[in-house]
Amino acid sequence: MSSGTNDGPRRRAPRGTLNRDLIVATAIKVIDADGLDALTTRRLSDDLGVRPMALYKYFADKDAILRAVAEELFGRFEMPERVPSDREMLRQLMRSYFRLLVDHPVLLQLDAFRDETNNAEIRSAEALYACFKALGIDHREAIGLVATFVRFVVGSATLYPGRRKWDEDPDHWKRQRQQLSALPPEVYPAIHDVTPDFPAFNQEEVFEFGLEKLLCAVDAAARG
Amino acid sequence: MSSGTNDGPRRRAPRGTLNRDLIVATAIKVIDADGLDALTTRRLSDDLGVRPMALYKYFADKDAILRAVAEELFGRFEMPERVPSDREMLRQLMRSYFRLLVDHPVLLQLDAFRDETNNAEIRSAEALYACFKALGIDHREAIGLVATFVRFVVGSATLYPGRRKWDEDPDHWKRQRQQLSALPPEVYPAIHDVTPDFPAFNQEEVFEFGLEKLLCAVDAAARG
């Protein structure tokens, strides 16, 4: 999967081959194609047609590359446009953040996600707080609601890739129902009761379900 | 940090030194002390007073060790006892799952968490569905609510370690408020508005806030 053709010993790469943006873009390509584990300095430099040490002219270490990757991907957060109401804006904002994390699940694996306040979070927070203000919700309640929304989105995105595989495998849910039915009914009566209705939602639908519940909580706060 | 004293070349470990449970227990010790990255076959075998290859008599590979670690930790989920009402049971169940993930953040990093249905999830699901049945909530609604609860818990636990550091650093929120105040007020008016009230919650409180919102959604479903 390296770039270029591979005949004979590679010639020395010309002078202007590398720059920070190209390195970050190629790193993202590798991650999208084969996951974060596949991103080694050797694989990355191969795809760039260069030797591993060339990277160190542009980044102090691999972690600096990953931080640049995080910044680039968080910058791709798309602010919703032309939204009819504050309630709908809240929904679109959460969908947009969810979509970002689902499209780039690597974000959830990067330290930057856990430790720093990222661009996407700041820009969405601004829009969220504006909605809550317009809805007449006080600061403390708004802060709590923003935190709750974000936690629901992060959890949904975390479980998405694994559960999505379940949704796409036509046999998975059949096997899952059989497994759950095999559990002792005296210990798991409630699960026995509901399993015939699995799966009631796919991953998109379950996100929409929870989102609607949270929006109802906002309605209640706006009334209160 | 290896076990035992370290004088001279190590003697050969006696025959009964190792077994699966001891390996798993030691692996958890290493992870709790220094994180998942510190768990290498060499570090683990050092702490066990043994050479790396000895592990391979008991586990096929490192991944098998990690799967056993996941199983052990998920088994530590504590079912709530003596709970006065279904609503309170739902709250306690979510607290218990949250506590498990916060006490053992490594669970969120393990593939087993994303890909398989774990013991803690099954046992808590049984109790959750029992509550929803008692509350007269239909299957589809119950399935959606369970999924929503779990996603909120997972998101809360994911953000917990990083944000907890913020709560514990007495200067963090001062710096954070200054940084947010430095943002251009014409682009971030709503954030300027709320930042003086940061932090309104610590990580435990924000979890309780969101949990209560979700419980109100259950109340609404039970009435409807």
Next chain:
DNA sequence: ACCTGAACACCGTTCAAGT
């Protein structure tokens, strides 16, 4: 049966050397 030594193919990174 259970533990080990040596070796292999990886990894991120340093340091000095090429062009």
Next chain:
DNA sequence: ACCTGAACACCGTTCAAGT
């Protein structure tokens, strides 16, 4: 100024060999 070769200290794992 920018790219590279060789080397180092790691990693997980194989395979044959000890006890």
